[in-house]
Structure formats: structure tokens, C-alpha cells
Amino acid sequence: MTRLLAILAAWMYVGLAAAQGDLDIDTPAIAQFKTGMAQRYAQLLPWYQSGAVGLTRDGGVLLREPGAVPLAQRQAVTALVAGENADRAGLYREIARANGNPGWEPDIRATFAQRWIDRAPAGWWVQNATGIWQQKR
Amino acid sequence: MTHARMSLTPLAALALATALAGCVTINIYFPAAAAEKAADTIIDEVWQMKPPPPGGPVDAAKAPAKEKTP
Numbered sequence: 001m002t003r004l005l006a007i008l009a010a011w012m013y014v015g016l017a018a019a020q021g022d023l024d025i026d027t028p029a030i031a032q033f034k035t036g037m038a039q040r041y042a043q044l045l046p047w048y049q050s051g052a053v054g055l056t057r058d059g060g061v062l063l064r065e066p067g068a069v070p071l072a073q074r075q076a077v078t079a080l081v082a083g084e085n086a087d088r089a090g091l092y093r094e095i096a097r098a099n100g101n102p103g104w105e106p107d108i109r110a111t112f113a114q115r116w117i118d119r120a121p122a123g124w125w126v127q128n129a130t131g132i133w134q135q136k137r
Numbered sequence: 138m139t140h141a142r143m144s145l146t147p148l149a150a151l152a153l154a155t156a157l158a159g160c161v162t163i164n165i166y167f168p169a170a171a172a173e174k175a176a177d178t179i180i181d182e183v184w185q186m187k188p189p190p191p192g193g194p195v196d197a198a199k200a201p202a203k204e205k206t207p
Contacts (some may be wrong), residue, residue: 021171022171022174022175023168023171023172023174023175025175025178025179030179033180034179034183037183038182038183038185041183041184041185044142068182083189095175101167104167107167107169107172108176111169111172111173111176112176112179112180114173115173115176115177115180116176116180119177119180119184119186124157
């Protein structure tokens with residue numbers, strides 16, 4: 001019984017430490033996603049600024065105004081958006097996995113969605129909680 | 138004596154069940170504040186941003202180093 005209680009106490013301690021400490025974001029997979037996204041950012045920036053691409057409420061990006069992209073570049077921008085969404089999905093999944101709770105993925109995604117939108121500069125287009133697109137002021 | 142033993146066992150079982158439930162609750166609790174911090178750290182890197190300096194725009198050279206709470 002004493003041993004069992006000791007194990008329980010240790011388990012509680014680990015649980016508390018995980019709940020109160022920082023999340024682990026230093027894995028090779030996360031580093032790879034970050035690098036990919038940082039490199040893509042330079043290419044996506046003009047489209048964020050023009051409003052052709054916006055930040056969705058579910059933590060992704062969307063080519064919301066295809067007509068705002070010249071036809072010659074539209075395919076490239078579509079590919080950038082797809083690549084960004086794939087990296088973001090992988091990032092959210094990997095953070096949840098690296099912290100021992102794959103089930104946290106939707107929470108991680110929701111947290112990122114909020115922070116991307118909160119921190120987007122004025123002029124960018126973001127989706128609000130009801131799905132309406134709004135320009136950040 | 139026998140009676141005391143018999144009533145203690147279910148009580149111990151109940152206490153154990155409560156403790157286990159408590160542990161499970163703690164272990165699956167989503168650390169929202171830590172997740173926000175992690176998100177901001179990653180967004181800083183991806184968008185190559187610095188945290189906004191307190192009290193308005195500051196010369197880039199004078200901007201304080203990125204805060205890291207241990």
C-alpha cells in the first residue's frame with residue numbers, strides 16, 4: 001500500500017510538472033516545420049499584405065481572393081498556401097505528440113489560431129470566430 | 138475486529154479511486170498558458186518578429202533582448 005501511494009504521488013508530481021511547466025518545442029521535427037514556415041513567410045508576405053491570403057480561424061491560411069493574384073502566379077501561391085497548411089498541421093500534431101498528449105492537438109491548433117490572428121499586423125485579413133473575414137486594424 | 142476490517146477495505150478502495158481520478162484529471166489537463174507561450178515563441182521565429190517593446194516603438198538597437206522566463 002505504501003509503495004502504491006508512493007507511485008501515485010510520483011505520478012501526480014509528473015502530471016503537475018507537465019501541466020505547469022513549459023511545453024517542449026525543441027524537437028528536430030518542430031525545428032524543421034519552423035524552418036520551412038519561416039522560409040515560406042517571405043514569399044507569402046506580399047499576399048498576406050494584399051489580402052489575397054488570410055489567416056483562418058482554425059489555425060491555417062487560405063487563398064481567400066484568388067482573383068487578387070495574377071494568373072501567372074496563382075498556381076505558385078496555391079502551392080505556398082497548401083505547403084503552409086501542411087507544415088502548420090504537422091507542427092500542431094508534433095507539439096502535442098512531443099508533450100506526451102496527442103489528444104491535445106485540437107487545443108494546440110486553437111491556441112495557435114488565436115495567437116496568429118492576435119499578432120497579425122494591421123492590414124492583414126483574418127477570419128473571426130463566426131467565419132467572417134475582417135481586416136486587422 | 139472483523140467488522141472494522143471489512144469497513145476499512147471499501148473505504149481504502151474509494152480513496153484510491155478518488156486519488157486515481159485526480160491524477161487522470163491532472164494528466165489530461167491542457168496547459169493553456171504554456172501553449173500560448175509556445176505559440177508566441179514559434180510565431181516570433183516564423184514571422185521573424187520581436188515581442189512589441191513596452192511603451193511604444195523603440196529603436197531596434199535599443200530594444201531589449203528577448204525575455205526568457207526559466
